[in-house]
Amino acid sequence: MPQSEVSPAVQTIAQISHATLERLPRYLAYLKIRQKQGVQQISATIIAEDLRLTPVSVRKDLAAVCQAGRPKVGFPLDILIDDLERFLGCGNVRDAFLIGAGKLGRALLAHRQFGEYGLDILAAFDVSPRLVGQEVEGKPVFPLRKLPNLAQRMGVHVGILTVPAEAAQTACDILLEGGIRAIWNFTPTPLDVPATVVVRNENLAASFAVLSRDLAAVFAQEQVEVGGTTL
């Protein structure tokens, strides 16, 4: 009873908005850096300034996850970090298999920061006899055909797809056979999956297109300014 009275506005991960959710890991990474620097208390205003966001937006985001904010003083850093980690690590979907131990796959396997955000890649799978049986970045590499059995036995629900574009749907089908329920797709191939399976397409080319556009816009703006001044 004295504990249950402390639970007002904090949201569950299913309720939270897409945009907010995408910003939470940024807050977490930033706050950890500040913590290392010995900071103990932090305000949404400061966070917003450093991350180039608006204070209101930061406050709204944090309010969804942490209720330890106090007027005048801001948030205790340790509680805020704790709440963010609990929130992002929730859903118990930490365990994942990676399919395709090529260069990108290895880079992801080596990306130790994932652990901090609730992701734990248990093993890699590949079709290449050269890789199977080896360890890559400290993770075992199994033959792809063994995935369905292992996924079911180990209760793994998340697959990370880093195979060549042509192999994407075939690999995806094997994931589905293993009962995988969420696929992080790093290939450009759109995957055909049942509606109950979640796919997140990682699209580096799209991201670059945005950067490229923004730069082109800056250049265009400068052209206008120079033109207006000198001509």
Add this chain to the structure above:
Amino acid sequence: MPQSEVSPAVQTIAQISHATLERLPRYLAYLKIRQKQGVQQISATIIAEDLRLTPVSVRKDLAAVCQAGRPKVGFPLDILIDDLERFLGCGNVRDAFLIGAGKLGRALLAHRQFGEYGLDILAAFDVSPRLVGQEVEGKPVFPLRKLPNLAQRMGVHVGILTVPAEAAQTACDILLEGGIRAIWNFTPTPLDVPATVVVRNENLAASFAVLSRDLAAVFAQEQVEVGGTTL
């Protein structure tokens, strides 16, 4: 005169909406696959179905880039691909330097698909004497301190940052010194740059958080359904 009359609704890359821009590379990747399969004509309806988008949305996106759409028949595949490539490759910001030849850096250097989307990584830079002077994925690795000079001489405006989080701002400052105008930041560190420099933060952890949330939502939904049936 006969040529200039053909130029109505197509937009420039600076005008186009953020959301549309992010979808264009997906269309391009998809259409290239279809082209290989021998398809010559394609409709927004089909594209939408395969990419899990709405037909209206696809039509609006394509209309911004290509005016070759014809009622009843759709788009000629070759013209559509051509227009998308021209559009995404525009702005002449193809040339880039990559900073930090670690695992992620190498994976990006090896990512041959980038060339199709208007990105050409000319060289890598690193502080490690072990890497400097070597070739990585067929690209030369130079010492980081040489970047400002080379960037200026070669007119490179785009930097891809794949250094460790702690080294991000230092590396960023060297980029700025070299006159770099756009930074694709793969580190979790928020960069401090002048307003005239464009930064695009690539945030894999954020992306995973969204996947994780969507999966948790599906699980929660299933709980509700099972609960409603059996209890």
Add this chain to the structure above:
DNA sequence: TAGATTGTTAATCGATTAACAATC
């Protein structure tokens, strides 16, 4: 001609921003 598809204009939806009340 009939029907499928394009492309546009208006309505809806969601996220951000602005204004303000609450509180340490």
Add this chain to the structure above:
DNA sequence: TAGATTGTTAATCGATTAACAATC
């Protein structure tokens, strides 16, 4: 107490969706 900061409610902004007219 005064002022800084939180958190909420209302207004704005942008993107998606719905409805429809144009055209091959």
